[in-house]
Amino acid sequence: MTQPALDLAAVSKSFDGFPALAGASFSVAAGEVHALLGENGAGKSSLMNVAAGLYRPDSGVIRVDGREVAIDGPVAAKRLGIGMVHQHYKLVKAFSAVENILLACGKGRFAGAAAVEQAIRRQAEAIGFQVDLRRPVGALSVAEQQRVEILKVLVEGARILILDEPSAVLTDKEAEALLGMMRQLAAQGAAVVLVTHKLGEVKRFADRVTVMRGGRTIATADPKARTVAELTSMIVGELVAEKRHPARDVGEPILTLEGVAGCRADGHRVLADASFALRRGEIYGIAGVGGNGQTELAEILMGVRKPVQGRIAIDGTGDVTHDGASRRRDLGLASIPADRQTYGLAGELSVADNYAVQAVRSGGLGGWMRVDGRAAQAQAATAVSAFEVQGVRGLRQKASLLSGGNAQKLVIAREFASQPRIVVAHSPSRGLDMRAAGAVHRRLREARDAGAGVLLISEDLDEVMLLSDRIGVMSGGRIVREFDTPADRQAIGTAMVHHG
């Protein structure tokens, strides 16, 4: 093996006395794609944040091209050619893609802006990324924002590329293209680190794989020589493959949408005509490439965005088109938003408060005069253990300190506390590891089997195929085709990219 481009040796880091990394070691050589596997909280992101200069290790040695270096900030990492695409993007929402990249790379402050924009366009074309470079990134879909992040790192000229779960928000085709491009970059001499949960990707695209568990690196192996089952057991210790569990008892429609249209924040009508019916006891999956109106659909159903046209009806109640979130929740609607940090949780508030919001609003924790704090704590404690929310060191701990998977479990615990009749779940397992995603899926199935209608909006086709009883494909702001399951993956993929 040649000298590693990046070598992290015996790195430890603890936060407030709690170790996130306990002597983890990892190295990546120029010309290879090295996958880093592990469950949420295993320390993958922490280790990579050390490499990217966001965390300063308590102990350990970092070498770049064999030379010991001190990376004391993101700027130092950038100078050493280390670029990281984070799981949650570091973008200024009000800026366009070009402005974000200009901001990050620090070039073109005076006259070079046009040249940098040219470079960005060339880079985008080379990879086959289609992004509106002039629109504020806040108005882009999650998948589009990721493309901006990747472009940013590439334009900065990184030769050690770290991608933290890049494919979590991409469609098959996009992921394929992205990872193919990563291989190409590696062939040109870049060192690529791929933090991921997807074993299929690892087997197809990685040269080496390192598995982390509990802040330590467990093993490094050749993924081609290992089966998916072997890799899985390295990660979690045991094999848990998810199977399809079709609905048994599908009832009458409970949620009906007719010609619902909605606009994005900038007034652009991205949701043109959503018409479908969700029935009791089924999971209706909406597949599609990100940015085709899914976010607007989810926000309209949650009650935080007003539809500009169309009709939404709930069985037994009738028209709820113009009702807000409060009334919809009273009617039994629960929502699991894609953007947990914006719509799902209040990070500054405690775990107990985040759990209590729903019950306080509906009067389950005392009347207007007094909120029963003790009962709220007790209910939250029960829910935290029932829904296996880990990493809660105290119910007063801020919710922002929970890892992605556990934060999602907390959201689900709250939303499912009052036996919802309708569940709107938008990308519910985005960024979660297999175990956590499996737990989320199990909860969705349980809700369905208890008679709820579950609407699953996801840009992860695997997830839609695995869970749905019927699948609607969304493209250009409409449901263009519906499939009964088991459906043909190829046909769904085709419908996703061809309108009509």
Next chain:
Amino acid sequence: MADIGHRDMAILSKPEEAGNTNRARIGRLGLESRQHAPGWYQALVLAGGVLAGLAVSALILMASGIGFAELANEFVVAIFTNAQNVSAVLTQAAPLLIAGLAAAVAFRVRFWNIGIEGQMIMGSIAATAVAIGDVGPEWARLGLMTLAAALGGLAWMLLPALLRIRLSVNEIISTLLLNYVAFNLLLHLLYGPWKDPRSSFPYSQQFDAAERLAPIGWQTLTYALPLALVLAALCWWLLNVSRVGFFTRVIHANPKMAAAMGLPVVAVTLGAALLSGALAGVAGFAVSAGVEYRMTQSFFVGYGFSGILIAFMARNNPLGAVLVALFVATLFVASQSLQVFYQIPGSMVQLIQAVMVIAVASSEFFIRFRIRLVR
């Protein structure tokens, strides 16, 4: 998406701080963010901040020629051993507390009411109108004046609150500028129709006995103090016990999540803003009817800033506001005697207030972070 970046920083509260944590190093010292600081520790840090602020303030005063012994005498001995001075502090604390509550209620929903002084003026004008017009029977006069003051302050808040909620007009600007409108209206009244008929001076005629907050029978203290304490208790109940208080906490932490959860975000925000205006109006009434017994040109001066300061130091907690208001009142009274006996300029009081704010704000740093040796 920048503002949701803290998830993969798992431990650090904000992504920007992640960079700082690593860069801000003092020799071999490094910074680490705390996950949770216990209540006693927060109180300790706050007390430390106050002490540091006092020390700096003392140094400033000593630099301007007052001996340490004299300072200690003015601030500690003279104030707390003399009933007259205690009474002066408590009298001063009452309107300060109400102004602090006005700020705290609004800040709890991230509504930045900078127009407390304007609302105080409008409250006092409304109360004075009731007094001058002899509205209602005498036994109900004070009650009517209080109500009028609350409505006056509330009305003055209506426009900025609606502009903010309906049209996203920044309330910092609108409430601030309405201060000047209110002040000019006040001048118009005092130089015009409400000029004191007896002396022709530009202040209103003296309130009748029935229009003054009565003395409670100890020193010069009036019912302004019990009124302020009752309001503090009510605000505490509203913000810390009731369901609405819970809603304000969620809205403060994440308004989008609050809306998605079906909380009445608009109603609570509007309600808190209007309540803030009403409380400020009552503060104006408390000064006019409890201290000066007439409406003057400058009764409100300084209360807007002090109210914000009190809410900030008390972290928008109404009970904390009681303590902070007492502290600020002590500062006021001590500085008044410093002004008289040592020729210290009045702006020194503001300087000391500013020092205290900076000290307390800085102490927050030690609640968020811990300094640690880095190997």
